[in-house]
Amino acid sequence: MSDSSNVRQMADVLLRNESQPEYEVNTNNPFSVTVNETYNSAAGSENKYLNVNGSNESLSLGVGVNGSDMGLEYEEGWMLGTVDLVVVVVYLVGSLGLGLWYGRKQRSDPVDYFLAGRASSWPLVGLSIYASNISSTTLVGLAGSAYKHGLAVYNYEWMATLILVVMAYVMLPGLIRSQVFTLPELLQLMYCPAARYYFSAINIVINIVMQTAGSLYAGALLLQVLLPNWELWHIMLALGSLAAFYTVLGGLTAVMVTDAVQAVLLLVGSITMTVCAVMKAGGWNAVVAAQPQGHFSIIRSLEDPSVPWLGLPGVFLLGFYFYATNQFMAQRMLSARSVEHGQWAAMLTALLKLSGLFVMVLPGLAARVLYPDLTRTDLVYPTLMFDLLPTGLRGLVLSGFLAALMSMLDSTMNGVATLFTMDFIRPAFPNMTQGTLLLVGQVTTVVVMLVAVAWAPQIQHFPSLFRYLQQVLAYSVSPVLALYIVGFFWQGGTPTAAMATLAIGTLAGLAFFLAIEVFQLFNFHFLYVPSILLVLSIMILVIVSLLDPRHKKKVDHLQKRPVLWSLKEFREETKALKKKPLWQNYRLQSVVVLIITFAILIAFW
Secondary structure, X not given: OOXXXXXXXXXXXXXXXXXXXEEEEOOOOOOOEEEEEEEEEOOEEEEEEEEEEEOOOOEEEEEEEOOEEEEEEEEEOOOOOHHHHHHHHHHHHHHHHHHHHHHHHOOOOHHHXXXXXXXXXXXXHHHHHHHHHOOHHHHHHHHHHHHHHHHHHHHHHHHHHHHHHHHHHHHHHHHHHOOOOOOHHHHHHHOOHHHHHHHHHHHHHHHXXXXXXXXXXXXXXHHXXXXXXXXXXXXXXXXXXXXXXXXXXXXXXXXXXXXHHHHHHHHHHHHHHHHHHHHHOOOHHHHHHHOOOOOOOOOEOOOOOOOEHHHHHHHHHHHHHHHHHOHHHHHHHXXXXXXXXHHHHHHHHHXXXXXXXXXXXXXXXXXXXXXXXXXXXXXXHHHHXXXXXXXXHHHHHHHHHHHHHHHHHHHHHHHHHHHHHHHHHHHHOOOOOHHHHHHHHHHXXXXXXXXXXXXXXXXXXXXXXXXXXXXXXXXXXXXXXXXXXXXXXXXXXXXXHHHHHHHHHHHHHHHXXXXXXXXXXXXXXXXXXXXXXXXXXXXXXXHHHHHOHHHHOOOOHHXXXXXXXXXXXXXXXXXXXXXXXXXHOXXXXXXXXXXXXXXXXXXXX
């Protein structure tokens, strides 16, 4: 960008004017321009203005109508340098190359396609889970929430370490031993086919509406900065098509390999962003000093609007759904070559999740120093990227952002395809050939992408992207969690009780949603809802099971044994672990992870 004429061209794009606007150029700064445009609308003659202040690499924009500020503040770096473009192109070509390579090697076997042959090593599983979890919505949402609410948003990150430890101890042995394709399939082993179909359908809807569409929206929001002439849905369609391409060709193996590479790229890009933001803000002490009172505390009072301490059990339950029962996350555990590899992968992911405080939350805090007047928190991350980073690093961080986006998209699309194919199509058509099953999965992947692109623009109607993601879960997942939690420890649950729990629990969740979010009958934090619904659902499941005549009949232990946790097996595992080197003992690893977790909590209490 060499002079004010380029600024005028950019202003024309933003205003999308049909008339010729008037320009007032600041002679002391060739990049400072005020643009005024008068046009006719249904409301009569109106004046639209745009104030532009910038430098060689960035522009600060303010937009208003008839002299009134619209409250939209935009920080944009309009140009990517040649080095930036090379970095991004290398990443995109590399992702496509991996998809083509593993697509070429793909066999017509559902185990290979949907579960990577159940042969994945722990580093691959752990990195893939981490990359799939840290989506573009996470990067945008955590930075924006940290800017607005401070460290409270980190509760969603450190709580994941507890969940992954619980999974390693309780769930993974039975989960991997069961040899199922999907998490809903476990509900059929525990209760009945109807419970399986219900949760599979819920999982499909949540993954499309929340995860896939949310990631597309967040990614397109940032990329529209670089492509102002593109409609938002055009960008989303391009992103979705790219991810669908190598997902369709390569299955879970291609998804996990690209995820592992993307995890490394994501960490490098996020660390780069953090270092640049903190240094620009004046260092750690300057960032801390600039925060409002209480902003630097993780644990908050009951009056806190973001994450009151009484809502922490709700955070745990939302995370438990996401890591332990959501298909696209647990599918990676199902692909592990052994129980041990699954447990080691869980510990690796738990350790990586703790880094979120420094590489994803801290940039949002630094942004309060650098941009104290931002009114749109979902623009914190793109503002940091385009305003702070020099050529080269900007391309690196943008590639990290794209890596996070691609990882979430390929994971959710492959997960939904697995659910639809293995939970609905295979039971309905038991004689269908393996090749036809794979074709169904591939077609489903494309359909999921198109539906997500159509839905994603609706997310802009929610005031906060990250809050939107949590609210969808808060009112819907507790009844299913009750079935899993009880089912792993007690084999007395009956099919009637399971369906009663799902029906009544879902209606109760809908009632809470209408009362709190729609009609606003009372002020009740959404994080309180999951715990209440879980207790209600467990009570229904146990009471109805005890009253059900089928409960008194002999339980088929062979049917439920693979997924039940038992103290006897835990003791046998303890004996086996004593014979292994300490570094291979997942329990010792879990102790180290928990010590680090609680040290962080104490430091930022």
